[in-house]
Amino acid sequence: QSALTQPASVSGSPGQSITISCTGSGSDVGGYNYVSWYQQHPGKAPKLMIYEVTNRPSGVSNRFSGSKSGNTASLTISGLQAEDEADYYCSSYTTISTLGFGGGTKVTVL
């Protein structure tokens, strides 16, 4: 059982925007601004897309953005493209100095 809760799937048409939620508690998401998001294509290692809630690593498209409200963090993908079809995982630092992951969300581009 994952520490953080994500929807199993989200879909959208090319060009649309979608948002993936990641719900935790005050002991993780709500207590710290250390939420990250990862993109994973089939058979590949995950790739960091967002760190510290809102920051994009160099080279990541500005179509990806992150936010947080209370115990829920969100990843928004705007201008959805075929290449965005992948699994997405959130993670958060926790109060016991460990890392928790969400169960993952499969994004489908219709």
Next chain:
Amino acid sequence: QVQLQESGPGLVRPSQTLSLTCTVSAGSISSGTYYWTWIRQPAGKGLEWIGRIYTSGSTTYNPSLKSRVTISTDTSKNQFSLKLNSVTAADTAVYYCARAGLYYDILNWGQGTLVTVSS
């Protein structure tokens, strides 16, 4: 750009010890404020953080695995390692080594290696 590569047996017998090594290139595991990390992913399932080690040797482990896990470094070889003892079929997964920042943002990942626990 730092690169990480996992190596080790792809098949481990139940009750035995799983041992993996991660070789780091284009960067020293002794420098910088990075944490050398292991993560696993069972087939078709999500990611599970196993633990991490700092250059000082300080370790932090997932409480659910803590009694069976040891992560160590070999700075002379620029490697870090994972040992997981008393394995069962539930430990079958792709194991990733990674470099992480202070607050667990996983900056760089190895390609992953599949370890199957089976007799």
